[in-house]
Amino acid sequence: MSQLLDKINTPEDLRRLRVEELPLLCDELRREVVNDCAVNPGHFASSLGALELTVALHYVFDTPEDRIVWDVGHQAYPHKILTGRREAFKTNRKLHGLKPFPSPEESEYDTFTCGHASNSISAALGMAVAARLSKDETVKDGKKKDNGMMRHVVAVIGDGAMSGGLAFEGLNNVSSSPNDLLIILNDNNMSIDRSVGGMKQYLLNLNTNQRYNTFRMKFAGWMGAHGWMDEKRKKTIIRLSNAFKSALSQQQNIFEGMNIRYFGPVDGNNVIETVRVMRLLKDMKGPKLLHLHTVKGHGYKPAEEMPTIWHAPGVFDPETGKRREVEGQEGENEKSQKPPKFQTVFGETLLELARQNPKIVGVTPAMPTGCSMNIMMEKMPSRTFDVGIAEGHAVTFSGGMAKDGLQPFCNIYSAFAQRAYDNIIHDVATMRLPVVLCFDRAGLVGEDGPTHHGAFDMAALRPVPNLTICSPMDEHELRHMMYTAQLPDMGTWVIRYPRGCGSQPDWKCPMRELPVGKGRLMCEGKRTAVLTIGPLGVDAGEVAREENAAHYDMRFLKPLDEDILHEVSERYERIVTVEDGTRNGGLGSAVCEWLQDHGKMIPVTRLGLPDYFVEHGTVNELREIVGLDKESIRSAVKGCDASCANK
Numbered sequence: 335m336s337q338l339l340d341k342i343n344t345p346e347d348l349r350r351l352r353v354e355e356l357p358l359l360c361d362e363l364r365r366e367v368v369n370d371c372a373v374n375p376g377h378f379a380s381s382l383g384a385l386e387l388t389v390a391l392h393y394v395f396d397t398p399e400d401r402i403v404w405d406v407g408h409q410a411y412p413h414k415i416l417t418g419r420r421e422a423f424k425t426n427r428k429l430h431g432l433k434p435f436p437s438p439e440e441s442e443y444d445t446f447t448c449g450h451a452s453n454s455i456s457a458a459l460g461m462a463v464a465a466r467l468s469k470d471e472t473v474k475d476g477k478k479k480d481n482g483m484m485r486h487v488v489a490v491i492g493d494g495a496m497s498g499g500l501a502f503e504g505l506n507n508v509s510s511s512p513n514d515l516l517i518i519l520n521d522n523n524m525s526i527d528r529s530v531g532g533m534k535q536y537l538l539n540l541n542t543n544q545r546y547n548t549f550r551m552k553f554a555g556w557m558g559a560h561g562w563m564d565e566k567r568k569k570t571i572i573r574l575s576n577a578f579k580s581a582l583s584q585q586q587n588i589f590e591g592m593n594i595r596y597f598g599p600v601d602g603n604n605v606i607e608t609v610r611v612m613r614l615l616k617d618m619k620g621p622k623l624l625h626l627h628t629v630k631g632h633g634y635k636p637a638e639e640m641p642t643i644w645h646a647p648g649v650f651d652p653e654t655g656k657r658r659e660v661e662g663q664e665g666e667n668e669k670s671q672k673p674p675k676f677q678t679v680f681g682e683t684l685l686e687l688a689r690q691n692p693k694i695v696g697v698t699p700a701m702p703t704g705c706s707m708n709i710m711m712e713k714m715p716s717r718t719f720d721v722g723i724a725e726g727h728a729v730t731f732s733g734g735m736a737k738d739g740l741q742p743f744c745n746i747y748s749a750f751a752q753r754a755y756d757n758i759i760h761d762v763a764t765m766r767l768p769v770v771l772c773f774d775r776a777g778l779v780g781e782d783g784p785t786h787h788g789a790f791d792m793a794a795l796r797p798v799p800n801l802t803i804c805s806p807m808d809e810h811e812l813r814h815m816m817y818t819a820q821l822p823d824m825g826t827w828v829i830r831y832p833r834g835c836g837s838q839p840d841w842k843c844p845m846r847e848l849p850v851g852k853g854r855l856m857c858e859g860k861r862t863a864v865l866t867i868g869p870l871g872v873d874a875g876e877v878a879r880e881e882n883a884a885h886y887d888m889r890f891l892k893p894l895d896e897d898i899l900h901e902v903s904e905r906y907e908r909i910v911t912v913e914d915g916t917r918n919g920g921l922g923s924a925v926c927e928w929l930q931d932h933g934k935m936i937p938v939t940r941l942g943l944p945d946y947f948v949e950h951g952t953v954n955e956l957r958e959i960v961g962l963d964k965e966s967i968r969s970a971v972k973g974c975d976a977s978c979a980n981k
């Protein structure tokens with residue numbers, strides 16, 4: 335039982351509380367998040383850190399009419415609970431349950447798609463401009479008609495997300511378009527791993543006098559109330575206050591320099607203080623940024639102490655903070671002789687290769703632990719670069735290093751690499767630079783859902799000249815591919831592999847060179863040939879053997895193994911292709927194009943991800959839904975194309 339939380343179904347109920355009641359509400363809300371996440375795991379520490387600011391936002395602003403735009407959305411669990419989804423939160427991230435990140439499809443309180451970092455400022459600016467334009471509707475005679483109150487728009491962005499280029503583009507535009515946007519910078523000095531870069535350092539140093547800020551807010555409010563605050567005066571005050579603060583703190587304020595008024599830092603885990611400041615800023619004209627200091631994992635000691643692990647800790651005991659051992663992590667699988675995670679094999683192999691090849695460097699945009707590049711980072715800090723949430727930069731930066739003699743392995747989660755599409759084409763592929771792009775989390779990722787499935791990399795990159803694109807069926811193949819990619823004159827490689835474990839417990843095989851663009855025959859068969867790329871080849875191979883079909887592991891999407899295609903089109907009656915990317919544009923499409931171009935009339939069944947955004951759920955549940963589980967593959971191999979190919 336929760337004394338206050340039980341009374342709240344919507345933010346309207348929250349706004350009926352007295353401000354002094356908010357700390358108790360926060361305690362109750364925190365207990366709820368902890369207890370729910372302990373049994374139904376998800377993102378955790380970020381929500382605890384953002385809990386007070388969430389309560390304050392819904393308390394001060396008239397949501398859903400006023401707009402809150404979250405960034406990434408992994409910190410939005412308190413927001414979900416306060417916006418009519420308390421019961422449903424127990425289904426968070428489960429198949430058909432609440433979505434992993436805020437989504438306008440799910441709730442009117444969720445204003446924009448969340449999942450990929452750094453878009454909140456741009457999206458919120460769009461909404462703020464829309465609010466202005468729809469308020470001042472131009473009527474026939476050219477005069478403006480005032481449609482009444484204008485909604486408030488708030489962007490909430492973390493210090494990690496603030497390192498993304500898109501956030502800077504948004505800020506740049508905020509400073510020049512007329513708008514009343516409020517940006518809440520939720521600064522906990524953490525990304526998933528430690529925050530990195532110049533902005534992080536700048537924010538650490540940014541510490542203006544709080545009494546001065548309060549005075550300035552009151553003074554500006556007083557001038558406004560008397561109708562004395564026009565644009566000219568506002569700019570003069572900002573200039574004067576900038577000069578004053580620069581003198582006090584020995585530094586320029588970047589935001590103020592960009593015409594965005596800066597307030598803070600304020601203790602964002604103090605709900606009463608946060609409400610007080612938000613109320614002062616709510617109706618202030620022009621763009622403004624409120625800098626909140628928060629603690630990632632606030633109020634739950636294990637999470638405060640180890641925020642990286644508690645970013646998404648899995649199942650745990652809420653009383654003791656003991657986490658259930660996670661498969662494939664922290665050496666567990668070595669003890670138990672289970673196959674390791676692909677990311678571990680990547681991390682260990684990269685270090686091994688870097689020891690042999692002094693040109694190798696590692697680049698990760700903010701995911702050193704997630705992709706296991708932290709293994710190399712620990713041993714070779716000067717040759718490993720966490721560049722922050724900056725996928726485009728990670729690729730171009732790798733291009734620059736490759737141009738001048740280094741051999742970068744740039745590891746990006748497949749879905750996040752979508753942000754770097756042109757960097758791959760323009761800044762790497764055109765020059766055929768020796769960058770090895772390793773796309774982790776390719777294929778279905780499970781509970782993170784549609785924004786995070788690595789669905790599009792193969793289809794998006796296949797048409798790009800100069801790329802070698804491959805996907806390993808298992809851990810051994812991953813090692814061979816990484817080894818081959820770094821050999822001289824190999825050009826640009828994309829190696830994609832999925833989240834989770836592979837199939838080879840004894841993964842530490844000697845590495846060897848693979849023939850580029852050559853697949854391998856795994857088993858002979860009759861009538862049907864199954865062509866696979868990536869780890870689905872393990873299940874598809876088993877099915878092929880059981881159903882007396884041939885199985886080829888294609889290994890390479892590009893160059894495509896034409897010898898295999900000649901062979902199967904001559905020897906078999908049907909082809910089934912299996913891939914864990916979108917089937918429109920990937921391996922299946924490539925095979926069909928080749929057959930068409932060579933005048934071969936052989937039926938092809940293409941299994942892959944469908945032409946809709948696949949929801950969230952466990953990988954096994956989703957494979958069944960999209961027709962990539964073993965039984966669906968079997969149906970396709972046996973010839974029941976219609977039922978499985980078009981799921």
Ligand SMILES: Cc1ncc(C[n+]2csc(CCOP(=O)(O)OP(=O)(O)O)c2C)c(N)n1
Pocket residue numbers: 380383406408409449450451452491492493494495496520522524525526630699700701723724725750753
């Ligand atoms: C484009 C993109 N790159 C990487 C990620 C992975 N990611 C999710 S949350 C996060 C850290 C965000 O840090 P911050 O914004 O400071 O939020 P905090 O968790 O500290 O509250 C990262 C790197 C992502 N979601 N999107």
Ligand SMILES: CC(=O)[C@@H](O)[C@H](O)COP(=O)(O)O
Pocket residue numbers: 377406408449526645646704775779782833
């Ligand atoms: C919110 C976000 O984008 C990341 O936290 C992501 O969920 C990490 O995924 P993994 O758990 O696969 O590393």
Ligand SMILES: [Mg+2]
Pocket residue numbers: 492493494495520521522523524525
């Ligand atoms: Mg942060």
